[in-house]
Amino acid sequence: MTVDPLENLPGYSLRRASAASMAKLARRFAALDLRPTEASVLMVVDANPNITQSEIGRMLDVASANMAPLVSRLAERGLLERQPVDGRSHGLALTRTGSVLTTKVKKTATEHERDLLRKITPAQRKVLLAILRKLWSDN
Amino acid sequence: MTVDPLENLPGYSLRRASAASMAKLARRFAALDLRPTEASVLMVVDANPNITQSEIGRMLDVASANMAPLVSRLAERGLLERQPVDGRSHGLALTRTGSVLTTKVKKTATEHERDLLRKITPAQRKVLLAILRKLWSDN
DNA sequence: TATTGTTATACTCTATAACTATA
DNA sequence: TATAGTTATAGAGTATAACAATA
Secondary structure, three states: OOOOOOOOOOOHHHHHHHHHHHHHHHHHHOOOOOOOHHHHHHHHHHOOOOOEEEHEEEEEEHOOOHHHHHHHHHHHHOEEEEEEOOOOEEEEOOOHHHHHHHHHHHHHHHHOOOOOOOOOHHHHHHHHHHHHHHHHHHH | OOOOOOOOOOOHHHHHHHHHHHHHHHHHOOOOOOOHHHHHHHHHHHOOEEEEEEHHHHOOOOOOHHHHHHHHHHOOOOEEEEEEOOOOOEEEEOHHHHHHHHHHHHHHHHHHHHHHOOEEEEEEEEHHHHHHHHHHOOO
């Protein structure tokens, strides 16, 4: 029989759990013609009207070089509008269309979390968040 | 002040924790001129001499179309050898060089897990593995 | 018919370097 | 000098389609 030498490694399980979760989430967001990162940007702008691109990047840990085309696509689709804050940065806000879509995004995200958490007990849910946050907040 | 609407979503924390962990692991494996997936294949072959490519793919959830170039690179580097099992599949085994390198891979993986787990308590470690396995083993 | 392995191709996310313009 | 934003480019992982050879 075959042996999986990785199955007892928490780091590897973390990777597999995340990959499985993200693949499912990507399929859900595809119904809204959005990729997961695009959906996350919409949610952040929704919660923080007039936030700048660089602030979003720091919050989501997306490099500025990767934020540029991401925001451009959302703006070209008429989901976001840019209003100048000073000479170099722009505040981002959802358009009417973007706001409607983001409502669906939030519903999709909630469904996804529900499906994910359905697999574990309520006690485990509390522990899980605390652990995960520690794993990546430290550094 | 800005608000992070994603920070309380376990699915998002899972993604961030995994991404942070994998980025660090990739930097470690780069010192061995290996990518994480290549390293994982070496570990699986090490634990299962004569395993076939398709069996590895099923174990690690890597599509056969992606296993082909992966194994080819490792074979071209002289880390793996293929011996025919039947007319269509080959058993994979580590070469002497591959075996030496895999010893370093396992050491690196162990160090990585130690660093990761250093951030959480022993009690949390036990819970974490159980939860993660449930999150992706179900489907 | 199902499985193994392969090639070609595309998509998503991420990373780096180099640059312009503004603070 | 530091920051905001941009462009170009590359790497890594993953996904689909189509195919040949074998079981």
